[in-house]
Amino acid sequence: MKHDTAYLSIDFLAGFTIFMVAFIWVATMIPGLFVNVRGTQIDYDAVAYRTGVILTEDPGWQVDGTSEWEVIDDARVPEEVKRIGWAIAKENPGVLSAVKINRSFCSTAFTYPESYQDKVIFGDMPYRFNISVLTNGTTYQSVGDIRPNGAYGYIRRVVKVKQMSDSTIPAYAFMSEGTSPNHMFSPELNITDLLFKEQNLAYQINPRQESTAINITNVSWVYGNQSNLDYFDSGVEKPVGTSNLKVRLLDVNITRLNPSEPLVAIPPFGHEVYIDGGSTPVIPRQSSPVVVQENVSILFNSTFFAAEGKTTTASRIFVNFTFGLWNTSNSTYDDGYCINSTFGNNLFRYDYGSPWVHEPVLEPAILEVAVW
Amino acid sequence: MVDHAAGQLYTIEGIAAALIMLVTAWIVLGTTTMYTPGDTHISDMQLEQLGSDVLAMMDTPNTSLENRAQTSDLQKFIKNNYSAVSSPPGDYHKGPELFNTMFLSYANGLTNGRADHLQYAATVYYRNATTPTGSYEFSRTRNITPGDHAVRVTRWVLIDNTITSGPTDYKSLTPAGTAILDRRWQEVLVEVLIWRG
Numbered sequence: 001m002k003h004d005t006a007y008l009s010i011d012f013l014a015g016f017t018i019f020m021v022a023f024i025w026v027a028t029m030i031p032g033l034f035v036n037v038r039g040t041q042i043d044y045d046a047v048a049y050r051t052g053v054i055l056t057e058d059p060g061w062q063v064d065g066t067s068e069w070e071v072i073d074d075a076r077v078p079e080e081v082k083r084i085g086w087a088i089a090k091e092n093p094g095v096l097s098a099v100k101i102n103r104s105f106c107s108t109a110f111t112y113p114e115s116y117q118d119k120v121i122f123g124d125m126p127y128r129f130n131i132s133v134l135t136n137g138t139t140y141q142s143v144g145d146i147r148p149n150g151a152y153g154y155i156r157r158v159v160k161v162k163q164m165s166d167s168t169i170p171a172y173a174f175m176s177e178g179t180s181p182n183h184m185f186s187p188e189l190n191i192t193d194l195l196f197k198e199q200n201l202a203y204q205i206n207p208r209q210e211s212t213a214i215n216i217t218n219v220s221w222v223y224g225n226q227s228n229l230d231y232f233d234s235g236v237e238k239p240v241g242t243s244n245l246k247v248r249l250l251d252v253n254i255t256r257l258n259p260s261e262p263l264v265a266i267p268p269f270g271h272e273v274y275i276d277g278g279s280t281p282v283i284p285r286q287s288s289p290v291v292v293q294e295n296v297s298i299l300f301n302s303t304f305f306a307a308e309g310k311t312t313t314a315s316r317i318f319v320n321f322t323f324g325l326w327n328t329s330n331s332t333y334d335d336g337y338c339i340n341s342t343f344g345n346n347l348f349r350y351d352y353g354s355p356w357v358h359e360p361v362l363e364p365a366i367l368e369v370a371v372w
Numbered sequence: 373m374v375d376h377a378a379g380q381l382y383t384i385e386g387i388a389a390a391l392i393m394l395v396t397a398w399i400v401l402g403t404t405t406m407y408t409p410g411d412t413h414i415s416d417m418q419l420e421q422l423g424s425d426v427l428a429m430m431d432t433p434n435t436s437l438e439n440r441a442q443t444s445d446l447q448k449f450i451k452n453n454y455s456a457v458s459s460p461p462g463d464y465h466k467g468p469e470l471f472n473t474m475f476l477s478y479a480n481g482l483t484n485g486r487a488d489h490l491q492y493a494a495t496v497y498y499r500n501a502t503t504p505t506g507s508y509e510f511s512r513t514r515n516i517t518p519g520d521h522a523v524r525v526t527r528w529v530l531i532d533n534t535i536t537s538g539p540t541d542y543k544s545l546t547p548a549g550t551a552i553l554d555r556r557w558q559e560v561l562v563e564v565l566i567w568r569g
Contacts, residue, residue: 011386014383019386019390022390026398045418052421135484142483154418155421156418158478164432203435204518293525349542360435361435364478368482
């Protein structure tokens with residue numbers, strides 16, 4: 001007992017062993033400890049990732065089981081839109097529909113933040129978020145709060161956004177071959193053909209789901225090409241403004257031809273058009289014609305043709321523009337040359353490969369999702 | 373016994389010490405945020421997703437016409453990489469240059485209009501009648517250094533190398549001017565290393 005000062009006692013060994021066992025136990029728990037420390041951040045990243053995947057790779061889901069949630073009107077959105085997805089189709093991940101994107105930022109249909117938490121963020125927690133898209137470096141759209149300074153979950157996706165198609169029809173390409181008192185120009189949209197010829201939804205022209213536009217340009221060309229009429233002053237063409245000829249747009253209406261059905265007009269009877277780049281639409285009628293100097297534009301928004309009773313996927317649509325050559329000297333409509341589908345077989349088809357049609361183009365876009 | 377007790381630890385003291393050390397360790401671990409190697413998979417995943425998005429979108433044709441001809445931007449860039457003649461017309465020989473511009477604009481783009489700072493190095497792997505497997509460096513922002521933590525993304529790209537004449541015949545050459553791909557449709561593997569720098 002006198003020489004025990006340098007020995008380790010049994011007591012110390014027991015204590016040290018307990019410590020070591022505990023230490024090893026703690027050490028094995030370390031990865032789990034860090035999960036606790038960073039758990040929320042990992043969760044935010046996962047939610048941001050999931051939201052990014054839903055937006056870019058899923059076309060969305062509505063209550064009837066299809067993915068055309070973007071056509072549902074404001075009042076029915078809360079009940080009937082189940083999931084907001086932007087993809088054109090599940091076969092085309094990363095190719096987004098501009099119509100779906102625009103619809104999802106529509107504040108009359110979706111309330112912030114509940115609608116988004118319910119239909120795209122998901123999860124039990126009321127996550128805060130910011131979703132933003134920059135298309136082609138110019139068009140910025142976003143919804144959500146300003147991102148916090150601290151940590152938040154994040155994902156960035158690179159996508160392409162399908163733009164609408166449109167057509168630019170120069171008057172000189174569709175002039176009547178002879179003089180005529182009636183000038184009806186009827187561009188045709190053959191929906192069956194459009195859907196059949198290009199079946200990849202990323203490139204398809206689909207008037208029933210996407211906006212379409214018809215622009216008739218170079219109308220002033222009509223003024224200088226009236227060989228039978230006296231619109232020239234000593235052989236020199238009068239300036240358009242002083243000429244006694246006015247090209248008037250008398251009516252615009254739309255007719256539909258379905259298989260084994262007669263041609264019928266589809267409402268509205270008399271349609272809004274934009275004249276000479278003006279920003280206010282006008283409705284030309286026989287009783288209130290509008291004078292056209294250079295161009296006429298008509299825009300059909302994405303829901304127009306799909307509306308109940310208007311068209312089916314087997315319809316042929318004719319957009320009928322009725323022009324008149326108004327002689328201000330004697331206040332009558334003259335016979336002459338004008339843009340015309342019936343005199344000269346100038347049928348214009350809104351179709352793939354037409355030199356006057358701009359087919360849908362995919363534009364690059366960046367999508368960022370932040371969740372906290 | 374009492375005289376010689378100096379320097380000895382008793383059981384109760386050992387347990388107390390153990391508890392104190394445990395509590396200390398627990399507090400230290402609980403109050404600091406440590407970034408363990410296991411967590412890097414999140415930022416790696418983000419970078420991989422971005423890189424694979426960029427390659428996928430570069431390989432997505434922009435129009436119906438391009439889709440029917442099976443010519444995406446990425447296909448054109450790889451096909452038209454170097455010119456056999458010294459000053460060819462058009463952009464046919466500028467594949468790597470155009471790839472660089474487009475890759476950076478896609479990968480570094482932020483929705484607020486600013487730019488991220490990602491670096492990349494792209495390599496093309498191929499095989500032809502004479503080379504079982506070969507590769508050449510296609511385009512890069514700078515060399516990767518040991519400190520850079522890169523992720524790797526790849527994409528198989530289908531190249532139409534059947535056209536034997538005309539202005540598009542500037543394609544698939546090494547910088548030295550030797551032909552790389554055979555005269556046929558073939559797939560090459562594009563590998564891109566991406567890192568923050």
